[in-house]
Amino acid sequence: LELGINFDHIWQKTLTVLHPLKVADGSIMNETDLAGPMVFCLAFGATLLLAGKIQFGYVYGISAIGCLGMFCLLNLMSMTGVSFGCVASVLGYCLLPMILLSSFAVIFSLQGMVGIILTAGIIGWCSFSASKIFISALAMEGQQLLVAYPCALLYGVFALISIF
């Protein structure tokens, strides 16, 4: 199967995102693949379209700037460097819970108290998984919250676009 898409790896990485409390294996990020994240981004854009928000350009712009920012930050904070593809891949995979949030926004409006709590929970979930994968792949210690905070900011912007 020479498509270059390794389905087993994609499934493994998706499972890592979906079980935020399970410890991640550091070697899964050795192969950078952008197939999974592309699918998730498109799904996110599709759910936004369903909710009537035609702001796809902003999603692209913000994700590009956010990936660039995380790339610079992680290169400065870790002992070993990262490649841009790796950062984009991890951030794209952890966008999966955000798709759940935006599909909720299609049906219910998220501007009540329940919506705010749900949004906060989902942002926490996304950033926790992303920081967990980064920490295990880059062997950074004692910095998980520090990595989770910028991820939370990035996913918070996505959530803002979903809500408003």
Added chain:
Amino acid sequence: MHPAGLAAAGTPRQPSKRRIPVSQPGMADPHQLFDDTSSAQSRGYGAQRAPGGLGYPAPSASPQAAFLADPVSNMAMAYGSSLAAQGKELVDKNIDRFIPVTKLKYYFAVDTMYVGKKLGLLFFPYLHQDWEVQYQQDTPVAPRFDINAPDLYIPAMAFITYVLVAGLALGTQDRFSPDLLGLQASSALAWLTLEVLAILLSLYLVTVNTDLTTLDLVAFLGYKYVGMIGGVLMGLLFGKIGYYLVLGWCCVSIFVFMIRTLRLKILAEAAAEGVPVRGARNQLRMYLTMAVAAAQPLLMYWLTFHLVR
């Protein structure tokens, strides 16, 4: 040379960004270097061999041309990959000239404990006794190990959070639109640059010999964004009263913090130990420190009052 050629050609499963495009020069170049009688045949063989990259000579006609084509195409591939590596090195070297990456890395060597304690210090600097930065053989210790060392993680995160919170605050007044974020970001960045330049100019005019680098200064000036965020958030939750209370508290805290930190850096060593030294020079330096510290609350108010209505 051969392993490099094999490695470059033998990874079809990597995404296209990783693969070095050397198949083109592999096919075109070696055939122009050789005034070969069997050029048509060797071109055919070269096209077959270059993607495969195996390097076995053709068994049939014109073994000479095929034998020459294979190592040359491998060499061309290796040359192409080394050219790409050289280009990357050039970019890295030039980036290093404009942005001092290793110096920046020092400011980001933080961990969660340091960030927690530093945030506590920014909001409540009154009980902290020892403000001196520890040194280790002439170089300052990394922020991980010394709470007094400046870092750039907190100012950077605080700046970005401030832009987002400002966008949120403006959004709750009108409608939220993502261009607001860009506008806020560029105006805040402009104010920061102006402030850094003004302080550098005044330090130059007063001819102070300090070890206060520009990055240190950016770090210290960035700490006020933490207070600004606190004020705006309280203003969003509790209205104007909450905003003024928290902003007032943060203004006083950052004033004390800046005075105590800058005193050690700008003033002469004798004065830093608490002994008041007379003399025009030291007085000028003290006025400069007070001016820098007083500018912080003013800027904090100026940049946030339009966000809380």
